[in-house]
Each structure stands twice: as structure tokens, then as C-alpha cells.
Amino acid sequence: MKIRVTPTNCIHSFLKINKFFVSVFLTVLLNSFLFSTSLFAQSGEAAFKETCIACHTIGKGKLIGPDLANIQERKPVDWFIKFVKSSQTVIKNGDKYADSLFKAYNQIPMPDHANLSDETIKGIYAYITEHSNSSATTATATTTEPLVGNSDRGKLLFVGKIRFTNNGASCNSCHNVDVKGFISGGALAKDLTHAVTRLSEDGVAGIISGLPFPQMKETYNSHPVTPQEIADLTAFLATVNEQDPDVRTSSISNYLLGGGIGGIIILLGLYSFFWIKRKKQPVNDSVFDRQIQSY
């Protein structure tokens, strides 16, 4: 049987379908609301592990950023909240201490965390204060037994010749390293040739695991890099860092421009050889040349 489509039953069926969609939509909305409220209420510990641990320790020495142990002795919680939310704003407002921190840590700006609520940051502050006293029991990722990285495997991972276990994008999509046998990588993010000098090996590993930068978070959150792969990549970047600077300058990318220009000259030469008998000008060119030109 065919259903006749008239304007009225059209609207009817539309509404019916709509009811179903509305209920699904509401359920999704509710769930996300519940989930997000649980974020607001998360403990200082969880927030610290999620946000800070990539660059900071409590009593285990400096990584990319300073060791946060005994922060309560250095700065009050109000300053801490402002700094976490936007460190650069604090520096620009002329805070001497913040500026000295920034300069001491290779001028790597701390990413802004405007999405964290005041309560959460207070929780983090409280957690740090609490754990500064018992510095032996800090909860960092490095407490586990250290993995030995393979530099060669790291290189293959970096250029994408070996796929990451969780299918993350290869590093050279966005990053470049200046090393022999490597055609230049992406220019979107920082050149990592001297990453280890700037950040230390622990810092590099911390960044890959903690994902403090928004773009990296977006890329690797759902495709996390495994600890062994982190160790390999860190080992690779350490090798690159220590490489003889003379070797670097002879990388393939330097040949590309010269090769391109040379290739074009050779090709043009071949073309003019193979098409030597081509028709080169209009047959009446000599007549046209004699004519008076006003334009």
C-alpha cells in the first residue's frame, strides 16, 4: 500500500520523529551536564594529575616548569589562581617574581588554564601543600621503573614509518628536526632539534604523556602514545640534540632547491631538443614586424 503524502500527515510524521529525537537529545544533554559537574567537583589530586604533572613535580626536582613543593611558602593562593589561569597576563602586569620564573625556565610560557574553576585550583594548591611535607610519596608518572628508549625506533616513529600503537599522528606532521636523512617535517609546531636542551629529557617525556598544549591534546587524547614509545621518541630527540652540527647542514632538504632548479634546466633542455622543429612564430611575423606599432 502506498501512503499518500499530504501536508497534514507530513507535519504529523515530522512531529512523531521529532519526539524521538527530542528525548534522545535531552538524555545526551543531561548526561553531559552530569559529567561536566563531576569535573567541577573533582579533587585537587585528580586535577593536578590531569593538568600539571606533565611539567611540574612536587619535591622531585624541576621538569619543564619548577618544582612546586612548598609553594605555600612562596606565594599565596590568590596569586596562584591568577598565574594558573593566565601566566602571561601576570607577567605582563609587571609581577617581578613571575617574570623571573619565566626567564629561569627558558621563556617557555605556561599554557593558560582558564577552564579550571577557582575551586579546582584551590584544590590543586591544597594538594601541593599537603604533599610538600611528605615529599617521598609524590604521585608522578616517573615513579614507575624507567623504560629504556630505542633511538632508531624513535626515529621511525617520528617520521611515521612505524605506526603508533594507538594510531596517533606521526610527529613530523607538525614538527621538524634538522637531522641527516630526514626531509623536513611540518612547520606548524616548534622545531624539535634542540628540544632536549630546552626542556630536558624528562620534560620532553612529560609533554608527550601529559599533553599540556591544546593542539597536542586534541591530536593525542584519543590516541595516547604508550610509555615505551615515549621513551623511544625521547631517546631519538636526545640523539638529534647531541648530533654534530656539521652533519646537520648536509641534510636532504638542502639539496631539494638545488635539485629542483637543476632538474628544470635539464627538462627545458630536453624539451627544446625534442621539439626543435616546432612552429615557433606566426608565419607572417616578418610582415607584422614592419608594421607601425602604436601600442
Next chain:
Amino acid sequence: MDIRSQIAMVFHLDKCIGCHTCSIACKNIWTDRKGAEYMWWNNVETKPGTGYPSKWEDQGIYKGGWEKNKDGNINLKGAGKRRGLTNIFYNPNLPVIDDYYEPFTYKYLDLIESPEKDDQPTARPVSLITGKPIDIKMGPNWDDDLSGTPDYARNDPNFKNISPEEKEVMFQLEKMAFFYLPRICNHCLNPACVASCPSGAIYKRGEDGVVLINQEVCRAWRMCVTACPYKKSYYNWHTGKSEKCILCYPRMEAGLAPACMHSCVGRIRYLGVLLYDASKIEETAKADEKDLIQKQLDIILNPFDENVIREAKKNGVADSTIHAAQNSPIYRFVKEWKLALPLHPEFRTLPMLFYVPPLLPVMATVKKTDNAEQQDKMHPIAKKWEDNWLYDTSTKELWGTLDQIRFPLKYIANLFSAGDEELIKEKWKKLMAVRIHRRKVTVGDISDEKVTETLRDANMTAEEADAIYALTSLPKFEERFVIPAAHREQAIEMMDFTGDTKGGTGFGIKKPVVRGI
């Protein structure tokens, strides 16, 4: 035998007055569009001259047409599978816009809209391609009526095998002569453009042999532009497709003559059907140069032959087409009277446009005479000319004049018979015999013996001469254009069952209407 029908044409060059009406009729209907301004599907050239595009006959420059190789086969000179593929992104022998001419118009409105100033306003020429003011370098008939002879007429590619002395004589003021050569697509039996197309966009219509370019399949490789030795395939720079003469097929299907022929002032154009044997095309195109014309005439079959009619019917040629072939003026000019020849048969495309070679420029002679007697007869106040030569068009000393003609025979032979002078001589004898015979009939100042002698010499009868005269000078519209019915209905029935649409349509729309939301 594989008998097919072909629409063929005859242009009678003795009747062409070079008025370019045909070109304008064609331009107004088909090529007055953006991207097609420079195209002249029909153009009229002055010979001697370099034509349009310049020096199109020089295949050393443009590499058009077929070439016979050592093992006796023919290959395209500048296109084809191997050359076409290796040159597909860069076609090295194409004519450029300066070989045709840069199309232009004038800013006519400036003449009337200019404010009052010290000088008269002028209409400046502007390019139809760029829209900017240009210096006009050339036009499609720049060398018309021998203008610019040192640059154009003297560089005519048909002067090969003509001695410099003979050439010099042609351009002496008293002996100077020229004729007009109207050209359209020849709708060849062995078309080089069709063979060259890498996309397979060009085809020869089965029912009447019209060569067409499918605008939806054309991919602008422009191999046809190179391949056509007559340079009658043009590239439209706006649509990015190639175009050519379509022989006004929409008019022909409605029973009308093509626009150029319909509008012809001198009534030089004839159009009709020929039946030919398609199975012999390859063999004919491969023939030795001296046999080419004879072989081309041989594959055109006698439409009165019972055997031919039976085979044609078996091949699906309609009765009305066979009837049209029997009345075809082309068959009479080309086969019966053997008066018409193809243009440049040495290109081996087997053109289906035939020309009756012009007699006019060779008819007259210039002799030294003593004009004193004539001068004395004139009135005392009349202007007396000091010249003592005579431009003599009398036909008394006919066969003498053929050897003293102003035009070297070789020149005409290079155009119409691949250099065979005897063939041209034969046609001219016939044309002269007709004139002498008619002069006897109408004026009566030539003796019977003389006429009989010339007719015998031209190998024709008085009846034949009268028939040639009738079709040359007195033809009616229906005698010049014998267009068979198009039989579109049969063609459609071959593809679709017409019963499906019977009762279903009437007031037509081509695309189905999209309804609903």
C-alpha cells in the same frame, strides 16, 4: 561492397565573384559568438595568395593531412597515436591567433557620443579577444584581390615546381590575374581530423557523411586543428572545445540548403548525394599520387546501376536518397562530365567538395597589335590611347591560347590535381568547348567545322555541352540543391521504440520536472 551515401558539393569557380556573402551568412548564423570571432567556417580566398590561416597549404609548417610511408601505408603527418600521445600536452604545430588574425571591431559609439572637440572623433579598433585597442595586423581576407602581393600572393605555397621566370610573369601588371577560392569543410571520406582525435569526439555521420565534433566529448587536445590539412577545424578559446563547419545539418534535415550555398550570389554552389563504396576508402587513400584522383572518382558509384541500387538498399540507404543520388548535380559534374576536381587531393583525405577549375583568368591573352586603324575611326575629341597591345578574349585561337595563358598550368595543377597538368588541360578544353558550342548557337559567328573539331577534341557531344551549359548557367534552386529527406524518424526508431512515447508527450519538455520537497 559497403555502399553509403555522402552529401557532396561542387563549387564552380568560374562563377565566383568573390563577394564573401557566403562567409557573412555563415558567420551570422554560426560563429558570431564569444570565442568563435576569429573562425570563418566558410571563407573566400584570392589565388594566388596565402589564404586563411596564412600558408595553410604548406604542410611543412602545419603538418596536416596524411602521409604515405615506405611500406605503402598512410599515417597522419602531425598527429596520430604515437605523435598524438607524445605531444598531447603540447601540440607543436598549431596555428596561432596571428596566423588566422586577431578579430576586431571598432568603437562605433565614439563617433556619435564623443563631446564636441577640435578634431573629428574616430572609431578606434578594439580586439574582440582582449577588448583593448589594437593595431590591426591582418584580417581573414587580408590578401583579397591580390592586395599586399609581395607579402602574400608571392608567398603562395602552390608555387612549388614553378620556375622563378614563370612566377615573375604572373605578377607583371599586364598579365596579372587571379581567381577566388571559396572554402568550407570538405567533409572528407578519409577525414584526418576524425583519425587524429584522442577523445573520439569527431565522427562522420552515417546517414550523410557530415563530419561533426561532439561538443560534450571534445577535450581540447586540438589534434584535429593540426591534422586537418585544410585548417577547417577551429579551437574555441572560450568554451575550450573545437568547432568546425557542420554543413548546416539542421537546415539540411529540414530540406534547406546550407546557408552559404543558399545565399550564394554567383550561384556557384551545388549540393547533392553521392553513393560510394566505403570498403575501398583505405585502398583509395593509399594510392600513388598520380592515381589518387582517378581512384577517388572510382569509388563514387553509378546510382543508376541495378547492382549498386540493390547493394545500397541492402545497406539501409533509403529509396529517397537513391533517388536524390540519381538527380545529384554533383554526380553529373564529377562523374558524368568529369569537370570537377578535389582541392589538394595529395593530402589524401578524399575531400567531398569538388571544384570546377576556373577558366576566366586563362582565357585572355595579351598581344601586340597596331591600334592605329582603330584610333583613326574614333571621334577627334575622343581620348586616344597610345598603347599598342590588346587584351584579347576572343576564342578563335583556342588551343593556341592554352599554351600562352597568363596562368601557368602548373599552378592550377598544384591546387586541384596534385600537379597533373594534363588533367587540368582536359577540364579546360571541355569548358572552352562548351563556350564555343554555345557561341555558335547564340551568336553563330563560328563555323560548324570548328565547333565539331573542338567538341571532338574535348571528347564530348553537343548534347553534353548543352547539358553542361544548362546546369552551369540556368539551373533552378532545386537543380542546384538536391537534398534527400533526412529520415530522422527511421534514425530515432533504430535507437528507441517510439511506441513508448506515443500518447505520452505532445507539448514537449526535454528534462523531467523535479517535484516535491
